[in-house]
Amino acid sequence: xxxxxxRLRRVRPDRLLxxxxxxxxxLVRGKARLMSAITGPADPADAAGAVSPADAAGAAGAAGxxxxxxxxxxxxxxxxxxxxxxxxxxxxxxxxxxxRMEHPDGMLAWLEIGDGMVMIGRAGEEHHGLHSPLDVxxxxxxxxxxxxxxxxxxxxxxxxGARIVMPLEEMFWGDRRYEALDxxxxxxxxxxxxxxxxxxxxxxxxxxxxxxxGGS
Amino acid sequence: xxxSDGAVIAGSLETPGAFGxxxxxxxxxxxxxxxxxxxPAEAEDLLGEVFRIAFERRSTFERDRxxxxxxxxxxxxxxxxxxxxxxxRRLRAMARVSARRVLPDDPAERAVAAADAGVLWARVVDAIxxxxxAERQVLLLYAWEExxxxxxxxxxxxxxxxxxxxxxxxxARLAALTRERDTAVGVPLAPFAPCDAGGDR
Numbered sequence: 001x002x003x004x005x006x007r008l009r010r011v012r013p014d015r016l017l018x019x020x021x022x023x024x025x026x027l028v029r030g031k032a033r034l035m036s037a038i039t040g041p042a043d044p045a046d047a048a049g050a051v052s053p054a055d056a057a058g059a060a061g062a063a064g065x066x067x068x069x070x071x072x073x074x075x076x077x078x079x080x081x082x083x084x085x086x087x088x089x090x091x092x093x094x095x096x097x098x099x100r101m102e103h104p105d106g107m108l109a110w111l112e113i114g115d116g117m118v119m120i121g122r123a124g125e126e127h128h129g130l131h132s133p134l135d136v137x138x139x140x141x142x143x144x145x146x147x148x149x150x151x152x153x154x155x156x157x158x159x160x161g162a163r164i165v166m167p168l169e170e171m172f173w174g175d176r177r178y179e180a181l182d183x184x185x186x187x188x189x190x191x192x193x194x195x196x197x198x199x200x201x202x203x204x205x206x207x208x209x210x211x212x213x214g215g216s
Numbered sequence: 217x218x219x220s221d222g223a224v225i226a227g228s229l230e231t232p233g234a235f236g237x238x239x240x241x242x243x244x245x246x247x248x249x250x251x252x253x254x255x256p257a258e259a260e261d262l263l264g265e266v267f268r269i270a271f272e273r274r275s276t277f278e279r280d281r282x283x284x285x286x287x288x289x290x291x292x293x294x295x296x297x298x299x300x301x302x303x304x305r306r307l308r309a310m311a312r313v314s315a316r317r318v319l320p321d322d323p324a325e326r327a328v329a330a331a332d333a334g335v336l337w338a339r340v341v342d343a344i345x346x347x348x349x350a351e352r353q354v355l356l357l358y359a360w361e362e363x364x365x366x367x368x369x370x371x372x373x374x375x376x377x378x379x380x381x382x383x384x385x386x387x388a389r390l391a392a393l394t395r396e397r398d399t400a401v402g403v404p405l406a407p408f409a410p411c412d413a414g415g416d417r
Binding site: 004005007008009010011012013014016017026027029030031033034035037038039097098099100101102104 | 232233235236239240243244245247248251252260263264267268271306310313314336337340341344355356358359360362387390391394
């Protein structure tokens with residue numbers, strides 16, 4: 001017979017329904033409410049300065065509630081804690097610290113650059129069947145990121161040990177870009193627009209149209 | 217080397233905004249705790265309450281304490297106790313889920329027909345709801361939150377010996393309740409019978 005404590009552990013709600021983590025927005029809202037209660041809504045600068053350097057680096061809106069983008073990828077790592085350290089150190093991501101979820105079987109974190117976001121978690125069949133490139137030896141996706149000052153970004157990434165797999169160079173469509181692998185082999189494409197483009201959507205369609213290799 | 221929670225909270229007496237660091241460190245743990253215990257919709261409100269209360273009482277937090285987590289758990293557990301109806305609803309909803317759910321990683325369960333196992337889990341959940349409040353708090357802080365005896369004592373403001381005795385009384389009661397129900401084979405549990413309609417309240 002199963003031990004009574006073990007039975008109790010088994011009916012823990014998030015074990016019965018482990019499928020989805022809570023919405024990180026809940027924590028973002030909770031934090032924003034706490035800060036406005038503490039410092040008053042009129043004093044966002046104080047809140048951001050005192051609370052976390054993350055907010056200061058996180059571009060616009062110290063007190064303004066940032067919303068999650070409609071689409072963001074989730075990447076899997078054998079060692080998601082190390083990945084979090086690397087991505088913030090080498091690539092300049094800023095963690096939504098208040099959203100971090102720590103479980104005995106893995107951490108979830110949300111990282112931002114500009115208005116974009118990625119989520120990272122532990123790899124494994126039980127974690128939505130997502131695997132680390134280290135374990136499968138292949139990639140099926142790449143994350144594209146726009147940054148400011150691509151040269152400084154590149155130097156920092158290289159100094160922190162990112163494996164550069166495509167050199168920093170200016171491309172005919174007006175981007176300066178490079179690609180790098182993180183320690184578990186996820187591939188990242190970093191770019192900055194360096195030539196003034198017409199203020200129109202469809203960046204990649206100028207001139208002779210989109211060549212097949214442009215997106216890969 | 218991160219500053220201890222005690223130092224951060226002491227600092228927040230001068231610079232209130234620094235208290236946000238305490239939310240960063242423990243907000244998600246407390247949200248998870250509350251989501252386990254009350255209606256998910258209510259959990260968000262209670263999370264706000266926990267930190268509002270903690271902020272107001274921050275001058276009582278001892279500076280040399282490393283972690284504010286047990287203290288925050290204590291505030292949260294107290295709020296859960298005051299929202300007993302929501303807690304009961306949460307347990308009823310869980311019992312319905314567990315009655316249907318087959319936990320694939322459980323060797324004990326494979327020995328039993330899946331449907332019977334589901335009924336067993338529903339009974340465990342049912343039994344949780346019938347425990348005396350004080351025992352339920354200690355049992356769930358121990359089994360679900362994985363706090364130590366010392367942390368539970370500090371959270372609830374009782375001696376460690378009290379934690380031990382409540383835990384062992386609670387365990388015995390839970391085992392008895394579940395055993396009793398184990399033997400009542402074939403008697404469907406009225407509130408948890410697999411009728412979804414109208415089972416929300």
